[in-house]
Each structure stands twice: as structure tokens, then as C-alpha cells.
Amino acid sequence: MSNLITVYFEADHKRLDSLYLAFKHSFKEGNIKQAKAYFIAYKEGIEKHIVWEESVLFPFFEQQTGMLHGPTRVMTMEHQQVYRLNDAILACLEQQESSAAFELELEELLAGHNHKEENILYPMIDNNSNESQKAKLLLDIASLTNKP
Numbered sequence: 001m002s003n004l005i006t007v008y009f010e011a012d013h014k015r016l017d018s019l020y021l022a023f024k025h026s027f028k029e030g031n032i033k034q035a036k037a038y039f040i041a042y043k044e045g046i047e048k049h050i051v052w053e054e055s056v057l058f059p060f061f062e063q064q065t066g067m068l069h070g071p072t073r074v075m076t077m078e079h080q081q082v083y084r085l086n087d088a089i090l091a092c093l094e095q096q097e098s099s100a101a102f103e104l105e106l107e108e109l110l111a112g113h114n115h116k117e118e119n120i121l122y123p124m125i126d127n128n129s130n131e132s133q134k135a136k137l138l139l140d141i142a143s144l145t146n147k148p
């Protein structure tokens with residue numbers, strides 16, 4: 001049995017982490033315009049990632065395991081905090097105010113969140129699906145991404 005879902009979603013976490021780090025780096029260098037562009041790329045990317053999870057992965061997990069109020073409920077609540085912190089940081093960038101406190105909160109939240117997804121949730125999805133189900137999940141995600 002492959003770990004296709006874990007590999008795919010973990011790679012996307014890494015891609016998003018790189019964009020976020022590039023934002024921090026540019027900001028530190030004083031290149032605010034570039035920092036904002038990186039932050040927006042990270043923000044759009046993670047919010048798309050959340051939609052993939054909430055509209056494709058989590059319903060599949062709930063259906064396969066019968067766990068309707070377990071890990072997916074916790075992850076969805078944490079996603080709400082990601083949205084809130086992303087908006088707060090962007091507002092600070094636009095008003096040229098420090099977003100350091102929001103950044104710290106977001107970094108701590110995402111460290112725990114991604115760890116739980118990569119070590120518990122994604123592997124459970126891989127273990128509860130056959131190869132054609134995994135392929136279908138990735139196709140469903142791709143079709144969401146390709147929507148205008």
C-alpha cells in the first residue's frame with residue numbers, strides 16, 4: 001500500500017513553508033513589496049490546501065473511519081485560526097504595522113497542526129484507501145484547483 005496522500009500533502013506543506021520563509025526573509029531585508037508578494041502566495045496556497053482537505057480529504061476520512069467528530073473536527077477548527085491569522089498579518093502588512101505577534105501565533109499553530117496531519121491524519125487516509133481511491137482523491141483535488 002502506497003503513502004501517496006501523505007507524500008503529496010507533506011510536499012505541499014513544504015512548498016508553503018518555503019513561501020512563508022521567503023516572506024520573513026524579504027521582510028527582514030526591508031523589501032516590503034517582495035515580502036507582501038511572498039505572503040500573498042503563501043496565503044493563497046494554504047487556503048487552497050485547506051479547501052482540498054475540507055472538501056475532499058476530510059469527507060473521505062470520515063466516511064472510511066466513521067469518525068465524524070474526531071481529528072477532522074479539530075483540524076477544521078485550527079483551519080479557522082489559520083484564516084484569521086493570515087488576514088491579521090496581511091492587514092498589518094498593508095498598514096505597515098508589525099505583525100510579529102500574529103506571526104508567532106501562526107508559526108506555533110502550524111507546527112502542531114502540520115505535525116498532526118503528517119503523522120496521524122494523512123497516514124490514516126493512506127491506510128484506509130486502496131490505490132484507485134487514492135488516485136481519485138488526487139484527481140478530485142486537481143479538478144478543484146483547475147476551477148476558474
Ligand SMILES: [Fe+2]
Nearest residue numbers: 050053075117
Ligand atoms: Fe490542515
